[in-house]
């Protein structure tokens with residue numbers, strides 16, 4: 001092992017860098033989860049989460065990775081044999097589909113090229129064709145973490161409305177929540193799936209279901225087997241800030257701290273603007289390097305991460321290995337069929353202008369060391385943009 005000094009750069013698109021103050025909040029004695037002190041913590045985080053999802057309805061917290069919350073969304077609302085509509089936007093959409101199939105759902109999986117988001121016109125067309133309303137749910141990944149493409153959920157909602165179709169809308173926001181604008185209630189999303197280790201700046205280990213009224217109704221008749229994931233078991237004790245089984249108390253301390261940071265201190269709209277700015281600076285670097293951004297539609301660029309295509313004949317994993325060994329920086333790998341073809345730069349969570357400048361410097365030096373054909377000046381292009389934004393934005397800057 002090479003000796004490294006200073007901080008590791010964790011620039012994968014999740015888990016993200018956990019702020020020191022969140023780590024310190026977690027480092028407290030674990031308390032009685034049936035006692036009054038816990039009730040206060042429980043009520044506080046369950047309330048704060050509503051603002052992050054932009055909902056007035058309940059948000060369920062599971063001691064689980066995001067995959068658990070995917071499963072929870074399915075087993076609480078659907079029955080074996082139900083038809084659902086899903087979209088091959090990338091690796092994560094493909095994994096969610098596999099879970100649905102394991103629970104006996106019939107998935108109409110609209111194929112995609114992993115470079116674009118969900119096409120709202122396709123949603124409308126598919127639902128209009130489904131005249132007898134066999135489709136029970138539309139499943140969409142908001143920010144496809146494997147590709148750096150963000151689907152336009154508001155437009156997907158409009159497409160469902162204009163088709164006049166009653167299917168549930170279920171959205172995975174694991175890598176967009178707290179990073180990219182998202183509105184559970186306004187967009188009439190029925191179940192939103194979230195996770196702790198990305199925009200919420202927490203360690204892995206918590207995941208969420210925000211639930212709308214229609215989904216709650218559906219849960220009363222859904223026949224999928226469920227026990228651990230059952231919403232009803234959670235909703236009762238949650239009213240008083242409690243959980244039906246031992247919660248991840250220390251992660252909830254961390255969540256209370258991160259909610260303070262996102263909602264009370266920076267404010268969600270500033271959080272989103274910061275992510276937009278850092279994403280734009282990253283793209284300017286990629287363009288200056290003369291490399292290609294995987295996402296082909298500017299209106300679908302992700303503010304959480306950027307996936308960058310390697311020139312033909314060059315392996316992204318070799319580049320990532322050189323950067324890790326020499327500069328102690330982790331970048332995201334190409335997943336599924338993109339393995340070796342792309343690397344992904346995470347620019348979400350607890351992150352600022354200088355961390356981005358360091359990240360891009362590591363990439364630019366790595367490209368040189370790995371012998372990847374590129375132009376110089378990516379870091380400079382990003383810095384020029386960030387400095388100009390700072391001059392225009394004044395005190396808004398990070």
Ligand SMILES: *Cc1c(COP(=O)(O)O)cnc(C)c1O
Pocket residue numbers: 014065066067068092141143144145172173174175195204
């Ligand atoms: C990270 C991620 C997941 C998987 O979450 P785990 O916590 O690894 O189970 C699912 N969907 C998206 C969009 C993600 O980014």
